[in-house]
Amino acid sequence: MAREFTAQMSMYRGRWRLYVVLLNTAERWPEYGFDRALPVPTLTERVNAxxxxxxxxxxxxxxxxxxxxxxxxxxxxxxxxxxxxRARSWTGVAA
Incomplete structure (x- = not known):
């Protein structure tokens, strides 16, 4: 079963970024930068990220x-x- 996490998207230094919160670990949180302020990333862009x-x-x-x-x-x-x-590790199986 895939582990569940919280994915968040916020503005950082004038650009939107999406990151996955990894609690209780020293691992670096996976992060994706959209390299823009506007428009806000679409649902499709967020899922792709x-x-x-x-x-x-x-x-x-x-x-x-x-x-x-x-x-x-x-x-x-x-x-x-x-x-x-809420996000989970990608299973590679279409739902």
């Missing part, structure tokens, strides 16, 4: 958007949007 990293969305999972701030102590700080989805 996950595939490039060796992952796929868990069947039935949907992207969830949350809002954060650059400076957590300042409510007037710039907003940071983070998208997340």
């Amino acid at each position: 996950l595939s490039t990293l060796g992952f796929e969305p868990v069947p039935g999972a949907a992207w969830q958007w949350t809002e954060d701030r650059d400076n957590l102590d300042d409510p007037a700080s710039s907003v940071v949007l983070i998208a997340a989805i």
Whole structure:
């Protein structure tokens, strides 16, 4: 059975990046850069990026958007949007 992880997408240094969170490990988190700020990567682009990293969305999972701030102590700080989805190691089997 494939292990499940959280994949997240956020803006970093003016460009969207997608990464897979690997908790309780010293391994480097797999990351994919979209090399642009706009437009926001499409669903297809996100799935392709996950595939490039060796992952796929868990069947039935949907992207969830949350809002954060650059400076957590300042409510007037710039907003940071983070998208997340449950992902699993790519099985190579069509669903």
